[in-house]
Amino acid sequence: MYSFEVERPTSVADAAAALGKDEAQALGGGQTLIPTLKQRLASPSVLVSLAGIADIKGVSVDGGTVTIGGGTTHGVVAAEAGAYPALAALAGNIGDPAVRNRGTIGGSLANNDPSACYPSAALASGATIVTNSREIAADDYFQGLFETALEEGEIVISVKFPIPEAASYQKFEQPASRFALVGVYVAKFADGVRVAVTGASEGGVYRWSEAEAALSGNFSADALDGLTVxxxxxxxxxxxSGDYRAHLVKVMTKRAVAAAS
Amino acid sequence: MPKDHGIGASPKRREDVRFLTGTGNYTDDINVYGQTYVYFLRSDMAHGNIKNIDTAAAAAMSGVVRIFTGADFEGVGGIPCGWQITDVHGEPMQEPAHPVLAIGKVRHVGDPIAAVVAESLEEARNAAEAIEVDIEELPAVVDMKAALEDGATKVHDDLANNLCYEWGFVEDNRAAVDEAIKNAAHVTTLELRNNRLVANPMEPRVALGQYNRADDHSTLHTTSQNPHVIRLLMGAFVLGIPEHKLTVIAPDVGGGFGTKIFHYAEEAFCTFAAKACNRPVKWTSSRSEAFISDAHGRDHVTKIELALDADNNFTALRCDTYANMGAYLSTFASSVPTWLHGTLLAANYKTPLVYTNVKAVFTNTVPVDAYRGAGRPEATFQVERVVDKAARELGVDPIALRRQNFITEFPYATPVAVEYDTGDYNATMDKLEVIADIAGFKARRAESEKKGMLRGFGVNCYIEACGIAPSNLVGQLGARAGLYDAATVRVNATGSISVMVGAHSHGQGHETAFPQVVAEMIGIDESQIDIVHGDTSKVPFGMGTYGSRSLAVCGSAMVRATEKIINKAKKIAAHLLEAADSDIELKDGQFSVAGTDKSVAWGDVTLAAYVPHNYPLEDIEPGLEETAFYDPANFTYPSGAYCCEVELDPETGKVTVERFSAADDFGNIVNPMIVSGQVHGGIGQGIGQALLENAAYDENGQLLSASYMDYAMPRADDVPFYAVDHSACTPCTHNPLGVKGCGEAGAIGSPPAVINAVIDAMQSGGHNVTHIDMPASPSRVWEAMKG
Structure with missing residues (x-):
């Protein structure tokens, strides 16, 4: 990697200030960024580690909402987000233990890898991404491959997940990376069903609106029979191929509906 | 009762103490005073003319010691190929130059263009990025058949075309084979690809070159399976360093799988540059670099035809293969699709007529060479797939068809030049039927189907030729080396023993197994014996470890040397006991006079050898050290029968290996635990090839699976617990231990069982699929079932 300075702020305000420096880059768990730096594919002048900010870590439950700090690792979410079982299960199946003990939800959502798991959970849950300057609805947040609504220097403080009546995430793993070749997150709320698909589309994570309509009327796998992708x-x-992924979208959605709890 | 020591016991592997506690001594652990680091600037283009390389700005950068390009290697030899193939016309193969650093052209992504030696790796890399390279891109030659078309772009401009050789074997049988196929009652034809693999040993390659100006001596530490072979090739053919001025050391090596047999440009570079810079030069491959610089394996495209008579007897087999050589000829590349492949196509069957035609092709890809099994997995896959397909076409039981055609009398001279000394293929198949619970498959299939899954059953046999190899024979076949091995048994004064062996252990467990043999022969405890390997300055000239040869060849040398020790020790004991040599018996470390209670201990005899106060100095020399070289009389022929059961998810195409059983005949066995471990590892690699691994190039010669993000290695949860059995034993008839070798069997024997099972699963679901190429990835399976 190229040389860079490291800042280790302990507050969001200090982190934001540090990110104001020229060519500064936020560092969450580093599960994407560090390999990128090792490959010399990025050359930030300053890395601002968010790992020392206690305020953006942890899982809390308040009524029907689970709030997860942006700096919370997948391993902690898996262990502590039991109030939202589908979300905890998703976190517990990201990567391997080493990844889960370093990678963070904020890092994953800020990176918005088209094959990552978390974006589908946020989008299907209708989560709210809370940053140091505003709140962004998931529907507005994801804007394509590796693109989000985050501005330069904006930090993911927390993510608020409304807890659905039932939900499930079904991931079909790419054999090598074990990222999602296709992952489908189904969340059933009182006012309707949301279905988000990751791994499949050239546009990144997206909602499958036909499935949502069908499932909102009849929450069963059979309701998807007439749909084509x-x-x-x-x-x-x-x-x-694209056709294979399209096929898997339907298969995984059916499985998610069947498994939703 | 299993034995608790000596031959047949399973002591835990002593080397694992250091491997599992982080105290191994790998090449990258070795750091020396004044060490520099080299970074290779590699081509990101598959094919191009080098118009200009400007190193001026880079050379002025911080920490740079010197920058080398191909021009610095004018007058230096190229990387040699160790095996010359004679083609169907009786002509030698086309053999291109293989410079240490690219001269004139780059020929594959990863081809080294320049090398920066600097005080640190970071500085070397920084300077490499500042080198200005002007390359005129040329069309990439990727597809083998297209490469052979008239007017195809040439990988090597000075060769007539991209055909390294066309080889026919046995060429005299060609017409008869074709005639038999034409007249057969049934012919089964199969076209298949044996997928290209990247070996991916846990430890990437490393080289550390040193030069001592005072005595003009070069030392190379390297991740090699065969340090003497590297010393010979690099010293004699590349750098012109006589053997006494060159030491090659391969210390702990973290896996080889074939890809660390070969002499690589980076080794020659570090040795050369250490002298040129008068500084030690170290290179440590990154994993990314390994993907584009370690020789790859397999990559054959084949059409195979099997002819049967009306009674389902095999009457002829013809194989037409295109074998990818990559951009240059790696050390043993030319031998893999020919002598290590064509000679195995009789397999376990008494097919009377066999013909193989191989076209070896240059392409703009990483060189391809031996990978665990080397030619024999390709042969086994072809034969066992086409036999399985024939059974399905004829509606006969695949096991019965195999049994019907088994060779049952030994020795058996095949129509492809080799003679199997011993074997019992029905015995391993009998074992397999038991350990695999073949009778219970129907019930297991029913259980799977209840869950909505398809279940498939696949079986195959294999035979391999290992214990490589009789030097006289391979010399006639074009090998440019002998393939004996050597051992020195050095008995110390107080009775402990150091055995210096030419074989190299890079995971095989020699340090545990070899002492078991010597301990058994003398009757002392294994803890009294250590193995020394991997250093040309310490061990006799041996040819290293590959081709499942270590115990069969080097172990035989060790036995011969130990026999010499015992003979001499008996003479010493006879003197001490005042008896005749012929009356001395050795048992449990005690020399005794037959028929008396007079005896003397091993340690008393060894002490007498080194403190010869009471010693027959007029008859024998003091000391107790013997060397033996052993050149095998024949290959050894391990064989076995393997079975795989898969579950296939018809909705996604995902295949899961549920059961895998292996019944092998390895002849006599020294350490059954180590043998089981070797089989386990080999099956893991075979399942990897069959379901996961794929080194795929695009049409521009870019490697699409150049990291673990896209190259799927098998992981623990991709494989089941294995049932392995090696109790079916027909000892090798021509080596002193009766051993055959077990290192490659798992990788040779497992891919066809997996694919046969996948086909069975798909057909059980009503899909008329007769073949699927490896890896049978979920998407490929889904595409195949879709029709």
Missing amino acids: SGDDMISDLHG
């Missing part, structure tokens, strides 16, 4: 705008690579 087009492979046209799906990712096509060594691990599967």
